[in-house]
Amino acid sequence: MRVGYLYISFTNPAFFMLLTLGLVFLLFHLVTKKGGGKSVPNAWQSLVELIYDFVPNLVNEQIGGLSGNVKQKFFPCISVTFTFSLFCNLQGMIPYSFTVTSHFLITLGLSFSIFIGITLVGFQRNGLHFLSFSLPAGVPLPLAPFLVLLELIPHSFRALSSGIRLFANMMAGHSSVKILSGSAWTMLCMNDLFYFIGDLGPLSLVLALTGLELGVAISQAHVSTISICIYLNDATNLHQTFFFVCYFFIIE
Numbered sequence: 001m002r003v004g005y006l007y008i009s010f011t012n013p014a015f016f017m018l019l020t021l022g023l024v025f026l027l028f029h030l031v032t033k034k035g036g037g038k039s040v041p042n043a044w045q046s047l048v049e050l051i052y053d054f055v056p057n058l059v060n061e062q063i064g065g066l067s068g069n070v071k072q073k074f075f076p077c078i079s080v081t082f083t084f085s086l087f088c089n090l091q092g093m094i095p096y097s098f099t100v101t102s103h104f105l106i107t108l109g110l111s112f113s114i115f116i117g118i119t120l121v122g123f124q125r126n127g128l129h130f131l132s133f134s135l136p137a138g139v140p141l142p143l144a145p146f147l148v149l150l151e152l153i154p155h156s157f158r159a160l161s162s163g164i165r166l167f168a169n170m171m172a173g174h175s176s177v178k179i180l181s182g183s184a185w186t187m188l189c190m191n192d193l194f195y196f197i198g199d200l201g202p203l204s205l206v207l208a209l210t211g212l213e214l215g216v217a218i219s220q221a222h223v224s225t226i227s228i229c230i231y232l233n234d235a236t237n238l239h240q241t242f243f244f245v246c247y248f249f250i251i252e
Helices: 012-032 043-062 068-072 075-091 104-134 141-156 158-188 195-236 242-251
Strands: none
Touching: 012 043, 012 075, 012 104, 043 068, 043 075, 043 195, 075 104, 075 195, 104 158, 104 195, 141 158, 158 195
């Protein structure tokens, strides 16, 4: 579609993002269509309850120094981000589908927008004192310019790190599955007496790698959510986040 000098295209990422949102809304609607779930939950209701219970627990564990009511204000944003990333990753495991999170522009846009929102939260809660994250207390004045620069650079890279991590893991896993699947299919189609023996190795490896990629799809949504909580903790509790940062790198 051409609008003036602009060309607007409805691309595969846009379609599959809308499809993901539609599936999520449909799932939540079917579970809660009668004003609430069943007293004895089925598998779909158990899945929704698991997702709903997971995020508040993560917020309470990773964000310290705030009351429960203040923490729960972050619940909608974190819950939507986790659910969207999880369903996008899992949808990419379906054959002939499209993995939205394997495209860097999509993950970059998501991580950059979250970074801007967290920065605004930091200024809202701490005012201009939020800038003190770049200069720890007790630093000698001659070292201040160097430390400010050293702190600002990694802080700015937070706008990229979450997007790069998610993109790299999903792209690497999907590429490995695609290459090995093509190799297994080629060996399966070989008109040879020993093709059954030759195909068992690649086929078993593809199945194992597919299970591993399924675990990566779930864990990357988890890790991305943890990183958001850590960044929120940094923004709301200045200079009190060493434990959470160490915990995050141990998980990585």
